[in-house]
Amino acid sequence: MNNQSMWSLKFSTAALVLIPVAVGINYIGKFIAGVLKLPLWLDSIGTVLAAMLGGPIVGALAGAINNIIYGFTDPISFVYAITSVAIGLAVGILFYKGFISGWGKAMVAGLIIGLVATVVSTPLNIGFWGGQTGNVWGDALFAFILANTDSTWLASLLDELVVDVPDKLLVVLISYGIYKGLPRNFVQLYNNNDKVETLD
Amino acid sequence: MKKIVVDHLKYKYPLGEELALQDISFQIEEGEFIGIIGKNSSGKSTLCQALVGLVPHFYKGAYGGKVIVDGLEVKTHTIAEISLKVGMVFQNPFTQVTGSKMTVYEEIAFGLENIGLPREEMRRRIHEVLKLMKIEHVKDRSPFDLSGGQMQRMAIASIIAMKPDVLVLDEPTSQLDPAGSEEVFQAIQDLSGQGITVIMAEHKMEKVAQYCNRVLLLHEGKLVDFAAPEKIFSRNDLETYGVAAPVYTRVCKALGMKKQGCDSYPVTLKDAELALRGSLG
Amino acid sequence: MKSISLFVERESFVHGIDPITKLYYILFAIIIPIILPSFTISAICLGTSIILLIFAKVMRKTLPVYSFVFFVLITVVIIQGLFKPGNETVLLQLGPVAMYKEGLQFALTIVFRVTNIVSAFMILVLTTKPSDLVEALVRKGMSPRIGYVIVSVFQIIPEMMTTMSTIMDAQRSRGMETEGKLLVRIKAFIPLLGPVVLGSLINTKERAMALEVRGFNSRNPKTYLNEEKTYPNSRFIQAVMLVLTVCAVAWRMFL
Numbered sequence: 001m002n003n004q005s006m007w008s009l010k011f012s013t014a015a016l017v018l019i020p021v022a023v024g025i026n027y028i029g030k031f032i033a034g035v036l037k038l039p040l041w042l043d044s045i046g047t048v049l050a051a052m053l054g055g056p057i058v059g060a061l062a063g064a065i066n067n068i069i070y071g072f073t074d075p076i077s078f079v080y081a082i083t084s085v086a087i088g089l090a091v092g093i094l095f096y097k098g099f100i101s102g103w104g105k106a107m108v109a110g111l112i113i114g115l116v117a118t119v120v121s122t123p124l125n126i127g128f129w130g131g132q133t134g135n136v137w138g139d140a141l142f143a144f145i146l147a148n149t150d151s152t153w154l155a156s157l158l159d160e161l162v163v164d165v166p167d168k169l170l171v172v173l174i175s176y177g178i179y180k181g182l183p184r185n186f187v188q189l190y191n192n193n194d195k196v197e198t199l200d
Numbered sequence: 201m202k203k204i205v206v207d208h209l210k211y212k213y214p215l216g217e218e219l220a221l222q223d224i225s226f227q228i229e230e231g232e233f234i235g236i237i238g239k240n241s242s243g244k245s246t247l248c249q250a251l252v253g254l255v256p257h258f259y260k261g262a263y264g265g266k267v268i269v270d271g272l273e274v275k276t277h278t279i280a281e282i283s284l285k286v287g288m289v290f291q292n293p294f295t296q297v298t299g300s301k302m303t304v305y306e307e308i309a310f311g312l313e314n315i316g317l318p319r320e321e322m323r324r325r326i327h328e329v330l331k332l333m334k335i336e337h338v339k340d341r342s343p344f345d346l347s348g349g350q351m352q353r354m355a356i357a358s359i360i361a362m363k364p365d366v367l368v369l370d371e372p373t374s375q376l377d378p379a380g381s382e383e384v385f386q387a388i389q390d391l392s393g394q395g396i397t398v399i400m401a402e403h404k405m406e407k408v409a410q411y412c413n414r415v416l417l418l419h420e421g422k423l424v425d426f427a428a429p430e431k432i433f434s435r436n437d438l439e440t441y442g443v444a445a446p447v448y449t450r451v452c453k454a455l456g457m458k459k460q461g462c463d464s465y466p467v468t469l470k471d472a473e474l475a476l477r478g479s480l481g
Numbered sequence: 482m483k484s485i486s487l488f489v490e491r492e493s494f495v496h497g498i499d500p501i502t503k504l505y506y507i508l509f510a511i512i513i514p515i516i517l518p519s520f521t522i523s524a525i526c527l528g529t530s531i532i533l534l535i536f537a538k539v540m541r542k543t544l545p546v547y548s549f550v551f552f553v554l555i556t557v558v559i560i561q562g563l564f565k566p567g568n569e570t571v572l573l574q575l576g577p578v579a580m581y582k583e584g585l586q587f588a589l590t591i592v593f594r595v596t597n598i599v600s601a602f603m604i605l606v607l608t609t610k611p612s613d614l615v616e617a618l619v620r621k622g623m624s625p626r627i628g629y630v631i632v633s634v635f636q637i638i639p640e641m642m643t644t645m646s647t648i649m650d651a652q653r654s655r656g657m658e659t660e661g662k663l664l665v666r667i668k669a670f671i672p673l674l675g676p677v678v679l680g681s682l683i684n685t686k687e688r689a690m691a692l693e694v695r696g697f698n699s700r701n702p703k704t705y706l707n708e709e710k711t712y713p714n715s716r717f718i719q720a721v722m723l724v725l726t727v728c729a730v731a732w733r734m735f736l
Contacts, residue, residue: 199264
């Protein structure tokens, strides 16, 4: 697939309609993680699926809209819209370059996405919370590192890392599993390279 | 006047191995009520979608031949342009709710806002279709708070408000209970009575026989026959196409009772009754 | 149907302010303490937001949000007070543990920053109907298709949640365990999520087609069923904020 189609700003209706459902999937993922008291967020499965199906721009848009909408239930999430956009972009690029094409590669991709999310979130954490994430385990690590080194950045980076990497790894694996379970002719709808061939 | 001309239409879905529609040709007159029948995946939905341009514009794939609706060639026009002439209602009333409107009234306005109608005209048309579809009493409810039958009538109302000349319905009652189905069929019949050309894919053969003036039989993407319901349902090879004739036809056939004054079997309750009374009396 | 937005329908002058002006206010509340970094200015900004929230009669709805924020902020105060690099001046000694002045000062900046931003956002969120905000943005030139996407989320999520709870009940009655060891709970995640996700994704195909045949991609200029809401004071409020921002910049540069 060529780059031009990957970065196309002309969304098909099918791709646009995917976005609200992606936000809903994020919401439900977070909800179930809460019900099951899992120590992870699992709130970006929809964004990742949108990026796998619709490419980086649709993924980024799903991420942005996701956090804007979440902002209406929890204003802090407006701040992290940039992270969601980065996740959508990164998954879309990796997937369209054919990088996520098996379980092993999906695992590597999950780690990469976790790193991307960490790198983008850390400055936001520092600017907003002074470096913490609000996650109990991460913040405990933050306090420990801050007590033993003199780097807020290192403490903040590791705080985010211990939470984000396992979370995004699991999110990418779950999303990849769902993607593989989708009917091929459905996935085909998002292939915007297609032209109508003629049978005349 | 010829409202719809389909000429050697061929179509293959992007990942399809075979043609979903194989060289189909037929013509439909203005104001007709056409039924499309055939077993599952015989091409009914594909043909319906070819009349509004979803085939090929939405799916892409490979396309041949011509579909001309009211003088407009489908292949060379966008779905938005075609939708001003042809409206389409889908199987599942639930997925047709836009999800962006708070009330039934606003939901119907969705298409009208998109095509840029002035506010006064919008209100006039919405009022009209609410009445026609008998859903005035729910106009201020949330679109998701309706029964299946009401939801499907709202979907039809939303399309009718755009004033298409042709209405295509793809199994509009397959997800509804008998009461809901009857509501929808009555509503469609009213529209047909007003001169709208109706094309409906349907598997409830009693309904097809009762309402349609011609029936198009599809099998594996090919057109088998296109004729009056009596003629189609009297065919002896009907079962090889996975279609069962209406129960009245089957009974009369078993009894060997043809419709009075012609060579085919009755297809509706009324005709069956007439035939039976005739033979008894 | 449970709404996911925090919007509270009330009669108040804050509710009557145009959504775009509230967006500007968020920007204003963030930018002023950056231009003039002092506790007094931050406190004035925060105070203004809280007064507006009180006038809007939505204070009660702010409590869950504030309580979460304060929970995290308490950990910020403790951690920074104890461990911030550069901590020198001991303010409080409790046995082996020492709280430092520098860390507490820094923590106080953060407390102000976070509550200030969160409060400004809450004015928008609690007093603006999401669809009014989107309609205002579309009238300002945002793509109506993007507008559709945002508004529809508010209806699609509750629908998906309804499906979700049906599935959850069904799975539980079939004996699925949703409590116990971590592994047991992780295993329950997929059967709960899978059906809703697949179903709602596949439904998007028919929804997309249904939108297409209702002129979703029409090139005609869009019209609106509802008349544009008018907000009398918006120009004035925006002008005041602009003047104050200019004054703040001037203050910073010349004094």
